[in-house]
Amino acid sequence: MRLRRRGVALVAALAIGAAGAASGAACVPSVRGYALYHGYLQLQASVAATEVPLPTSASRCVNCHDAQPSGAPRRVVPLDRTSLVQPVARRGGPPSTYDAASFCAAAREGLDPSFVILDRTMPRFAISDDDCRALWRYVSAR
Amino acid sequence: MSVRRAAIAGALVGCGLAAAGLGAGFLLSAGRAAPPTLPPVAAPPPESHLPFGPIRPPRALPSVVLRVDDGAATTLAALTQGRYTLAQLMFTGCSVTCPIQGAIFKATQAELTAEGAEAQLLSISVDVVGDAPDALARWLRGFEARTGWRAAVPSPEGLGPLIDALNGRGSGPDVHDARVYLIAPSGKLIFVTEDMPSPRYLAKLVRDAAAFEARRPG
Numbered sequence: 001m002r003l004r005r006r007g008v009a010l011v012a013a014l015a016i017g018a019a020g021a022a023s024g025a026a027c028v029p030s031v032r033g034y035a036l037y038h039g040y041l042q043l044q045a046s047v048a049a050t051e052v053p054l055p056t057s058a059s060r061c062v063n064c065h066d067a068q069p070s071g072a073p074r075r076v077v078p079l080d081r082t083s084l085v086q087p088v089a090r091r092g093g094p095p096s097t098y099d100a101a102s103f104c105a106a107a108r109e110g111l112d113p114s115f116v117i118l119d120r121t122m123p124r125f126a127i128s129d130d131d132c133r134a135l136w137r138y139v140s141a142r
Numbered sequence: 143m144s145v146r147r148a149a150i151a152g153a154l155v156g157c158g159l160a161a162a163g164l165g166a167g168f169l170l171s172a173g174r175a176a177p178p179t180l181p182p183v184a185a186p187p188p189e190s191h192l193p194f195g196p197i198r199p200p201r202a203l204p205s206v207v208l209r210v211d212d213g214a215a216t217t218l219a220a221l222t223q224g225r226y227t228l229a230q231l232m233f234t235g236c237s238v239t240c241p242i243q244g245a246i247f248k249a250t251q252a253e254l255t256a257e258g259a260e261a262q263l264l265s266i267s268v269d270v271v272g273d274a275p276d277a278l279a280r281w282l283r284g285f286e287a288r289t290g291w292r293a294a295v296p297s298p299e300g301l302g303p304l305i306d307a308l309n310g311r312g313s314g315p316d317v318h319d320a321r322v323y324l325i326a327p328s329g330k331l332i333f334v335t336e337d338m339p340s341p342r343y344l345a346k347l348v349r350d351a352a353a354f355e356a357r358r359p360g
Contacts (some may be wrong), residue, residue, distance in 0.1 A: 049314050049340065050342075052249045055245065058241030059241075064237070070316070087350055119314065121315060
């Protein structure tokens with residue numbers, strides 16, 4: 001009986017420890033950013049200019065920004081240090097760079113740093129400041 | 143083992159599992175099937191002033207054999223005869239625009255019901271090699287598609303003529319476009335929307351088309 005109780009306590013401790021470790025890891029910004037980017041953590045998003053809610057499986061960044069090259073005429077720009085932090089002319093506008101604030105504005109409102117509207121393929125995210133900062137921290141360091 | 147040691151062991155196991163899960167997810171997501179290759183343009187689509195809007199005169203669509211999500215074989219004409227059809231191009235292995243297009247159709251199905259507008263939804267796969275009926279059925283289930291929303295894949299020889307008639311090759315990040323095509327009960331194409339149209343707009347489009355047809359003399 002004592003052995004059985006110890007076994008139950010052991011399994012419970014293992015489970016709680018594992019859950020705690022996973023939750024703790026998700027709080028680390030770089031890990032959280034990775035998880036948000038790949039859709040392991042939920043993001044609230046909708047189709048641009050509509051009220052159509054998008055499940056995370058449809059709106060996660062990795063879907064488009066890490067898509068394999070295809071026969072399509074245009075490729076969605078990968079999100080990394082080169083594309084975000086280096087000055088780049090985007091959508092016919094002047095060269096611009098992203099910072100955390102403009103990145104979050106793009107995610108929420110669909111405007112790039114030169115205030116050009118992003119393509120409607122890009123979802124519009126209802127993202128918290130903490131999540132956006134974590135996401136920015138992850139993509140700007142890639 | 144003491145409870146404290148078990149908790150520490152659990153934390154280490156948790157980190158290991160989390161890392162393994164993230165790694166597996168990364169590998170799985172990196173290993174997606176290659177997108178389909180569309181056949182070359184055989185018949186250039188008719189010139190149009192705008193990439194969206196009414197199609198005047200209504201455009202006959204090719205008689206394409208389709209395999210539907212339940213495995214049945216039919217034709218586009220038979221599937222669209224007698225009712226309004228909102229059609230979109232997709233493929234089940236697509237991760238860029240198609241998940242969004244599916245979400246739009248899911249919301250459109252609800253909007254059509256709410257507005258009392260009658261139309262069927264048809265998702266047409268451009269992946270004639272990779273998309274079998276069971277894959278189409280799975281894709282529909284993923285969007286909780288109800289009766290009235292079908293998916294189909296054309297025969298390999300039918301894909302090119304259909305894409306050309308719809309002018310459906312993508313100009314963006316996908317091999318197909320994200321527009322919605324309104325097919326009249328006659329089976330002819332009468333309207334093409336812009337990419338990613340709103341469900342409310344699609345329901346209004348169907349209502350307006352039906353009202354216009356009802357007012358036509360003869």
